Amino acid sequence: MAADPRTPRSGGFSxxxxxCSSVEAALWAWQGPRPLVDLSRLRKFDAFGLLVLVLLGRxxxxxxxxxxxxxxxxxxxxxxxGATPLASLLQGAYWTNRPLEMTSDPPxxxxxxxxxxxxxxxxxxxxxxxxxxxFPFGERANRMLIGALFELLQNIPQHAxxxxxxxxxxxxxxxxxxxxxxxxxxxxxxxxxxxxxRLNPRYRHLTPPQALEAILVDGASRLDKPGxxxxxxxxxxxxxxxxxxxxxxxxxxxxxxxxxxxxxGKVLDFPGVQxxxxxxxxxxxxxxxx
Numbered sequence: 001m002a003a004d005p006r007t008p009r010s011g012g013f014s015x016x017x018x019x020c021s022s023v024e025a026a027l028w029a030w031q032g033p034r035p036l037v038d039l040s041r042l043r044k045f046d047a048f049g050l051l052v053l054v055l056l057g058r059x060x061x062x063x064x065x066x067x068x069x070x071x072x073x074x075x076x077x078x079x080x081x082g083a084t085p086l087a088s089l090l091q092g093a094y095w096t097n098r099p100l101e102m103t104s105d106p107p108x109x110x111x112x113x114x115x116x117x118x119x120x121x122x123x124x125x126x127x128x129x130x131x132x133x134x135f136p137f138g139e140r141a142n143r144m145l146i147g148a149l150f151e152l153l154q155n156i157p158q159h160a161x162x163x164x165x166x167x168x169x170x171x172x173x174x175x176x177x178x179x180x181x182x183x184x185x186x187x188x189x190x191x192x193x194x195x196x197x198r199l200n201p202r203y204r205h206l207t208p209p210q211a212l213e214a215i216l217v218d219g220a221s222r223l224d225k226p227g228x229x230x231x232x233x234x235x236x237x238x239x240x241x242x243x244x245x246x247x248x249x250x251x252x253x254x255x256x257x258x259x260x261x262x263x264x265g266k267v268l269d270f271p272g273v274q275x276x277x278x279x280x281x282x283x284x285x286x287x288x289x290x
């Protein structure tokens with residue numbers, strides 16, 4: 001991407017951190033067909049922040065718009081961003097004030113694209129192999145996480161374009177680790193949880209926050225077949241039992257499970273479903289079996 005000699009001025013929002021906690025403010029600031037995404041002061045970003053940024057760029061491209069990005073001035077952050085698949089996932093559909101340097105550094109986390117249901121098993125096996133190599137003693141926790149990933153990734157081709165045959169939900173998944181947690185992110189730009197649930201006449205009247213609560217707390221599904229649905233509720237229970245953190249945003253609704261407490265609220269309307277699951281790293285290390 002060639003740098004434009006004209007550097008636009010920031011609209012005032014320039015996050016130092018782009019993650020699950022700050023992305024809501026970012027989405028409010030980055031509205032319009034050609035938003036200025038000022039990352040010049042960025043020092044830290046996680047998989048959730050990056051995947052939402054990718055989805056925003058893809059959505060704008062489909063609508064004839066474009067992301068305009070001020071790249072990080074901090075060299076370490078710049079290199080870390082350049083080591084992610086940001087450029088390839090956006091396919092050049094964004095502008096930068098100076099070139100984003102592509103590096104051969106190891107990526108800060110693994111990102112995979114979900115293209116079709118038949119490929120989900122291969123993607124999950126890939127992520128599972130990486131997790132098992134990194135945490136060979138965490139067999140029980142690894143199985144739990146891989147099972148959750150399989151169900152979440154299956155949901156993208158099965159539900160993200162429900163009722164919209166021409167819609168490309170563009171699903172992504174990422175697994176990263178920090179000093180305290182294993183972080184799993186699954187995100188798409190499909191019809192959203194409320195859009196999928198409304199295909200079931202029993203839930204057609206629900207607002208987006210009500211639909212989110214029905215899915216995550218009651219296990220509601222657009223499918224009435226026994227044994228179908230309830231994936232997100234099961235993951236919520238695992239997070240609660242293991243002192244984790246579970247954040248789901250879909251459309252204009254968001255759900256937060258922190259330990260045993262949960263809440264539902266309204267956020268800026270944004271297509272699809274974006275999910276963040278954080279589980280304590282100690283679950284995946286020696287001694288997890290008790």
